[in-house]
Amino acid sequence: MIKNNNVCFFSDLDHTLIYSHRIQISQPKRVVEFLDGKEQSYMTHKTFTWLQKQKSFQLIPVTTRSQEQYNRIFIFQHEIPCTYSLVCNGGELLVHGIRDKMWHDETISLIQNSYDDLNKMKNVIKKIPGVKIHFVENLFFYFLLENPLKWASYLIKMVPSQNVLVLTGGEKKIYCLPRLLNKGVAIERFKRRFFLKKMFAAGDSDFDITMLNSADIAFVQPQLANKINNMNKIIISNKIFSDGICDYLSK
Incomplete structure (x- = not known):
């Protein structure tokens, strides 16, 4: 409440x-x-x-x-x-530390249109030597590289998308998230x-x-x-x- x-x-x-x-x-x-x-x-x-x-x-x-x-x-x-x-x-919405199932189900429905482009981005990233993809609750992922702005631009060029955002965070992180x-x-x-x-x-x-x-x-x-x-x-x-x-x- x-x-x-x-x-x-x-x-x-x-x-x-x-x-x-x-x-x-x-x-x-x-x-x-x-x-x-x-x-x-x-x-x-x-x-x-x-x-x-x-x-x-x-x-x-x-x-x-x-x-x-x-x-x-x-x-x-x-x-x-x-x-x-x-x-x-x-x-994810936590209520007293417990995930709210209705919120989770609504989230999955919202981001369904992003899955294809997310998978395309994963395939591009996998070709970069030495890079590990980190998944966050199977909702989005990030990876680490020097010069993240350069790599973010490269990924956007390789996989133009209306459904996925590519953002940088910290010194090396590049995030790929469903736009919604x-x-x-x-x-x-x-x-x-x-x-x-x-x-x-x-x-x-x-x-x-x-x-x-x-x-x-x-x-x-x-x-x-x-x-x-x-x-x-x-x-x-x-x-x-x-x-x-x-x-x-x-x-």
Whole structure:
């Protein structure tokens, strides 16, 4: 059940609410993820404390991570419990950590037209020496190569497609995703299902553009601002992104 007057805050995770151990954060911080026994990600103490105390909206994490990767962020199970989470770029809805079958079945129906082109892209990638294809819940896949923008352009040229998006993420990752498997479609589906009155959203990358454009209010970083056509975008600059969002929502 959605509480807080049917207001939800849909937030990307990595580089939006949480930060890799590779990123230097000057503020006090709290570990939120371990990987192989090592500290992997952090949240600033300010963001963590504010999210724990706020009562004006329901937080819905929206991430490209798989369910397994998302579950490593243990604070969303206990300290900042999230009843609902959207993982796999919105392809799977978790309710109290359990996949929602109706949502999954609807996702499969939405992306059926993408399968042929996804398979063609896989065949192209398999011809590149030394490349391993990583599948995410059989919904999309990614692979790693130096100079990802070059390889993304090459793949788009080899397999032009109206049904599949090719996006880069991180330093080496190239993602191949069904066009309708995006965060904007996901939050619109969520809005219809739970009769939301208002949607906030925050994100830092191209994966978040559709979500930011669909929200009533979008929180963006300066480098992404020109790609967002939402008239109600709030640009957060000169501070840690998550802390800036909390400052704005505290007004």
